[in-house]
Amino acid sequence: MAGVDESRLSCLSRRAWSLAAARLGLVLLVLLGWELGTRSGFIDPFYFSTPSRVLVTVIEWAHEGLLFGNLAVTLGQATTGFIVGTLLGIVLGFSFAANPCIDAVLQPFITILNALPRIAFAPLIILWFGLGFLSKVVIVVSLVFFVVFFNTYRGFKEINPTIIKNARLLGATKAQMMLHIYLPATLAWTFASLRVSVGFAIIAAVLGEYIGASAGIGHMIDNAQANFDATGVMAGLLVLTVTVALLDALLSVIERRYSLRGSR
Amino acid sequence: MSEPLVQIENAVKRFKTPAKGILSVLDGLSIAFAKGEFVCLLGPSGCGKSTLLNAIAGQERLDAGEIRIGGTTKPIAGESLRVAMVWQSDSLLPWKTAQANVEFSLLVSGIKGNQRQQRALKWLQAVGLQGFEAYYPAQLSEGMRQRVSLAAALSIEPDLLLMDEPFGALDVYTKLQIEKEVVRLWEAMDATIIMVTHDVQEAVALADRVIMLTARPTTVAFETRIDLPRPRDLDRIYGDPRFHTKVSELWQALTNPG
Ligand SMILES: Nc1ncnc2c1ncn2[C@@H]1O[C@H](COP(=O)(O)OP(=O)(O)OP(=O)(O)O)[C@@H](O)[C@H]1O
Ligand SMILES: [Mg+2]
Numbered sequence: 001m002a003g004v005d006e007s008r009l010s011c012l013s014r015r016a017w018s019l020a021a022a023r024l025g026l027v028l029l030v031l032l033g034w035e036l037g038t039r040s041g042f043i044d045p046f047y048f049s050t051p052s053r054v055l056v057t058v059i060e061w062a063h064e065g066l067l068f069g070n071l072a073v074t075l076g077q078a079t080t081g082f083i084v085g086t087l088l089g090i091v092l093g094f095s096f097a098a099n100p101c102i103d104a105v106l107q108p109f110i111t112i113l114n115a116l117p118r119i120a121f122a123p124l125i126i127l128w129f130g131l132g133f134l135s136k137v138v139i140v141v142s143l144v145f146f147v148v149f150f151n152t153y154r155g156f157k158e159i160n161p162t163i164i165k166n167a168r169l170l171g172a173t174k175a176q177m178m179l180h181i182y183l184p185a186t187l188a189w190t191f192a193s194l195r196v197s198v199g200f201a202i203i204a205a206v207l208g209e210y211i212g213a214s215a216g217i218g219h220m221i222d223n224a225q226a227n228f229d230a231t232g233v234m235a236g237l238l239v240l241t242v243t244v245a246l247l248d249a250l251l252s253v254i255e256r257r258y259s260l261r262g263s264r
Numbered sequence: 265m266s267e268p269l270v271q272i273e274n275a276v277k278r279f280k281t282p283a284k285g286i287l288s289v290l291d292g293l294s295i296a297f298a299k300g301e302f303v304c305l306l307g308p309s310g311c312g313k314s315t316l317l318n319a320i321a322g323q324e325r326l327d328a329g330e331i332r333i334g335g336t337t338k339p340i341a342g343e344s345l346r347v348a349m350v351w352q353s354d355s356l357l358p359w360k361t362a363q364a365n366v367e368f369s370l371l372v373s374g375i376k377g378n379q380r381q382q383r384a385l386k387w388l389q390a391v392g393l394q395g396f397e398a399y400y401p402a403q404l405s406e407g408m409r410q411r412v413s414l415a416a417a418l419s420i421e422p423d424l425l426l427m428d429e430p431f432g433a434l435d436v437y438t439k440l441q442i443e444k445e446v447v448r449l450w451e452a453m454d455a456t457i458i459m460v461t462h463d464v465q466e467a468v469a470l471a472d473r474v475i476m477l478t479a480r481p482t483t484v485a486f487e488t489r490i491d492l493p494r495p496r497d498l499d500r501i502y503g504d505p506r507f508h509t510k511v512s513e514l515w516q517a518l519t520n521p522g
Contacts, residue, residue: 165323166355169347170420172372180368184359 049231057235066220071239073216074205077133081140082201088141089148090190096149097156098182114146119207126212136208136216143204144197148190155189156182195251202244267335268296269424269456270320274329277315289315291481292329302450302457304467306514307477307485313460314352316482317426320458321349333424346373348422350413350430352460356401362388362412363397369416387415390445392438406433411442418449425450427459431466443470444498451495464518468492468510469501476517486517 031051037043038050045053061067096103096110122139129135159181167177209218217236224232277290289312297303307313318324320331330337334345348369356365366384375383388397391411401409410433417425431439447470450457461467467474468490476486490510492501501507 160354162351162353162355163357165318165321166349166351167372169321169323169349170369170372171374176372180360180371181357184357188359 045230046228047230049234053231054234054238057231058238061220061235061239067239070215070217070220071243074202074209074218075243077136077208077216078140078201078205080133081137081205082144082197084137085141085144085201086148086190086194086197089145089193090152090187092145093149093152093190094156094182094186097153097186110146110149114150118142122207122211126208131212131214136205136213139208140201140204143200147193147197147200151193152186152190155186158189159185191255195248195255198247198251199244202240202247206240267299269299269301269334270297270458271332272296272316272320272329273332275316275319275326275331276328277312277319277324278327288481290319290326290329291483293481293483295475295484297456297458299456300454301473302471303459303473303475304471305458305460305475305477306462306464306467306518307460307482308479309462311477311479312482313477314428317349317428317458317460321347321426345424346420346422347424347426348417348420349426350410350417350428352428352432354401354409355413356409356416358401361398361400362393362404362415365401365412366416366419369420373420375420383419384415387419388412390418390449391415391442407435407438410434414442414446418446421453422455425455425457427457429460429462431461431463439466440498446470447496447498464514465502465511468507468514469496469498474514476514486514488513488517 034043034048035051038045038048058067096107118139121142125138125142126135129138163181164177167181172180205216206218206221209216210222213219213222217239221233221236224230224236272293272295275290275293276288279287279289281287293316305313305316315324319326320333333347357368360368363381363384366387367380370380370383385394385397388394391414393408393411393415396404396408399408401412404412410430414427414430417427431442434442443466459467459470471490473487473489475484477483478485488510492504492506492510
């Protein structure tokens, strides 16, 4: 059996390598076209910059000590908001699903709050909570919370009713039901939502910085834009893209580790 | 015959239909099951067999009538009288391994910690799943999952065992092996078993009594005692002429109702 698995795996990884090579090739091709296009005058570098200048700018930022300091600010806000939003989402999602009373009274308000375009509230949030750390965290929480809340809620409601009937028949106590059924069933769904919310958390933090802040990648992009510096904007975007991609890859590894048990 | 262990009296159960009508599933059904009896229920699909078993298990409320188990209508709380059920649909916890699933049944039934692992291993072996203890349900076939459920139900050594088509997903050979095991264990432990099946031969081979139900609203169409001697040897019983007489008698009743 192990032999079969290994040969399949090696075949899969060979395919994965050629896939990765093809993707990398495509990216290089686009970058090359972009670079040559600006050099030959087809593309105006004032508006679109060039890949080499963007890369140089990122390296300069790193040298001047701008890059990691600002990235740390953005990530700090995103992480704090992510943790707070996730915990709030789990606790409230669970409580709502487990208490039909709370659910019946408050559910419409949650739905309305979720339907509000919360991005449009970002300027107000900055007005209320200031230009610093706190306002960004609040914006991040306002996005992450709902994703986690609805997934946790759904996870609870989607538990196979036969499992519950069987446990009740055998005489399971409330605590046993919580520990062995409700929590694990719900957390599998919560976990699935985390990957989506990580992206949201970073977008939300950057957005907050963009509107009003004195540090962070969003602030750098805003500055560059104010100076009509397309290269600076692109450099900021590049840093964000790479960061989100790395985080996403990390989470997908964790997810793959644990998905086998949850999947059915 | 002693006082019945399970007594169903004038059970009535109706469901709302999607078109706002009423679907009458049970309408005054009465059946009694003696202590230590092995009864098979046969009946057309959708007639209310699962509904009936669910009601006996206390997981479906009747609209009228009552079900007394051990002389009481109160929900049975585990200790005095253990009830276990093998459900028609999956009842395993997807986030627990086969062994952990059986141990979970033992845990919630109040079995002491040091016995749980040993019992779980013993019963998984009894249903032919040694070597698969660490598999998650998603990694098992449907028939294997049914066998885990069966092991979980048997492991608590119930006084009353309800089984809803427990062998539906098994091949003929595996089915025979598991049936043999169930019959052997049941003959040793004196439980009452109520089992739903669609297989007439299986019903005759296993049961003391076969009850055939009509379509909705379901009533007892026909019932017959299977007086084949015990202990039964399932390897031989299929060659016994008395077995075939019973099977054809039941087929007769099936094909010429009324
Ligand atoms: N929760 C429910 N709501 C509405 N109708 C239901 C519900 N559960 C069962 N029914 C109806 O009750 C009838 C009996 O269902 P039941 O599951 O007991 O049938 P069954 O005899 O077990 O059939 P099968 O042999 O196919 O398993 C069916 O017509 C079904 O549509
Ligand atoms: Mg059924």
